[in-house]
Amino acid sequence: MKINKSFENKNVLVLGLAKSGTSAALLLHKLGANVVVNDANAKQDENLLKQLKQEDITTILGSHPDDILSKHKIELIVKNPGIPYTNPVLVTALANKIEIISEPELAYQISDSNLIGVTGSNGKTTVTTLINLMINEGGKKAYVAGNIGVPATTVAQEAEATDTIVMELSSFMLAGIRDLHPHIAVVNNIFSNHLDWHKTRANYIHDKMRITENQTNDDYLIMNWDREEWQKIAKKSNAQVVPFSRQGLSEDGAYEKDSQLFFKNEYIMDAKDIAIPGEQNVENALAAIAAAKLSGTNNASIVQVLKTFSGVKHRIQFVDKIDGRVFYNDSKATDIEATEVALSAFDQPIILLAGGLDRGDDYSRLVPMLKKNVKAVVLNGETADNFKEAAEKAGIETIIKVDKVKNGVSTAFELSEPGDVVLLSPAAASWDQYPNFEIRGDEFIEAVKNINK
Template sequence: MRKLENFPYQQVLVLGLAKSGTAAAKTLLRNGMKVRVNDKQLSEKSTIVQDLVALGAEMVLGSHPLSVLEGIEIVVKNPGISYENPVLVEAMKRKIPIVTEIEIAYQLVPELLIGITGSNGKTTTTTLTTSMLQESNRPVKVAGNIGIVATEAAENLAEQEALVLELSSFQLQGTIAFRPNIAVILNVFQAHLDYHKTLENYKQAKFNIFRNQTEEDFLIYNADDDEIEEQVKTARAKLIPFSTTKKLEEGVWTDGTSVYFLDEKVINLEKIVLVGNHNLENILAAVAAAKLAGATNEGIERVLTTFTGVKHRLQFVDKVHGRLFYNDSKATNMLATEKALAAFKQPTILLAGGLDRGDDLSELIPHFKHVKGLVSFGETKEKLEKVAEEANVPIILNAENVEEAVKVAYEHSEENDVILLSPACASWDQYRTFEERGDMFIQAVHKLL
């Protein structure tokens, strides 16, 4: 088990437990730090609380009193806790550093650390990169916003094992020294403004992924995104751009028939089974990260000729009587749905709807050109019906939920149609998570068999 060799703090407040807080607290305690834990939800009877007490943690439960900051040198916060929390506001006044647990994970990884972020495509790119390294017999673990907690993975890394982290803006905002050897930034679009308050705050959190990189590191970025291209001019790392539209002498690109890393051909496009131009961007980024980390072309090809998508992210579910069903429940905003629709050329019946956040869904209209039908559900179903009417969609129907929408769509479809769940909305009006919504879709499709 790895040790924190250079962590310069001894008195630590862990604010909020859940998975990341629990893992961080345990790691800190095992490394001899004095840890105070403050959690509003858990009680003394909780198994998690009892485990931490047994390791020597001081627990403050049930509320967030400002007294928890007494004697504290650094705060490790749960990524989901707002910076408007009174304890964090007071910590900032006292100039106490505030981090998320990926800062601790970073301190544990002396070998290769790969960090991947972006508004869309993080999970797919992280999964592809990890799989390419595994297929190339490169020892690797994956963690962060996907799979296990980063600190837990880092603490248990084997010698010479790489760590691939999927990183959210919430995690990246809480960094001080965090420095991946290979950083990937896919795209930055408007998101999570309820947390970050402004688009600029959100973007700067994302750009933290390369702030501390040096000339020894690599920064893989989307050269088709003008703002990202402008931002990376301040980076000190070696720049590795990727593009689906132009040839790059020092990057990863495609000429429409093959994928190239620098001047080396890696794979023919026709062999790649993952659909969508947005996924081609993810593939290029993953190829760059994997190649820099030691992947072989053979390992990369084995992944790209078999990988059909991450669950709930434009995932091919099944072919039922000639209809192709795709689960894109992770599409919780319009941009994700626009990209999903762009992945298909054949007639498509779109299943969409969910939590009404007040968005102007008419932005979807230009992307409905090959949508032959809409089945809407949830709080936004009337809004989406109006959008479909303006877009002259021939079939406009609604359903009570995703399960019923599958049945309705199938009844109005024809052979070779795509039936696509890509809601453009969060799931919380009817489902606890987008994963639950996607699972309901998958179950409903299988009932048609």
């Protein structure tokens, strides 16, 4: 951790609590700032509140007071990434030219570690995890942080100058950076996510690509090369572009050719030996290989990780095999593209559990994949009726609606036969029924455990 005196005696508002907000507030207090924490939700984790109270940090819960900025003479805001800039406090702050940053930006301000940043619409948690495992397997110390569930400000204080922080960065986090500068940036893919927040695809792409805006020719941008749009976007970066391609469109980086994985013409391993299933995980592996090789990791360590890594929880996660049926939890599939990826990972007949928050998505886009090998769908949530229409267009005859995921598991088991896959891949966010996709996935896992009990 490097010394940064720019926060001394500064009046800082941390907007949004949770783990990252608490970590940011404690760090700012440690740096000598006058910290105020504000969250509209009055119900908070008691352990987090206790930590703030022990340091006498002012905490305001239950609303966003209109006068919070003027009353506390706020000079800087560190905001929770999920809070939109339409929030009245942020609107007022912007009008008064008060700087607003994200928690990863704050972490960067005090970090002296090597930084690898990872973003993308899908697969970024898997890529982040793989890179971290590969570097550690190779004998160097690496940490994960950011959108993966570990506050970046916590890790930045622990990691040493010789260590690497592999930081998963959402578009929301990247919207609030200023100086954040990864030596290696990874963009796994860019689809059309979170348009309810970003409003347009152009805005979404802009925020995603902020990951490379502070990079120079001494840095690297690892970019998915399998779409022409992504190739064009990458060429706007000042960094050295290192492509990865499952279609073998470039041999200047990591690529698949004849079912084998290479990095700059150097053979790494056979694609079939990757432990986690699906074509998307070949892409994830290629992105991670590129980052690991650029970090100086040896091939043996890379191969060992890819052969043994069984996947990230809630991301096409193997749960159990019961009476010949195989259960997978893909609760992180909060958009149509992620569910397309999950469906493409299996050749067996699928009983699909889907549905969730209605954000106006067109589920007819899923019809081609539903036709492939989905034999029945079990639906819940706000999107159930829209998803039902898509399933009917795909010719699926067995369509059942349930009230919760846990009830969908027992229904899916009754519909299934030995050799089938029971897959939770909602193609929608969880917020209509669950606080987050993790709780939704945990409910699925628990329901699977209770089958036959």
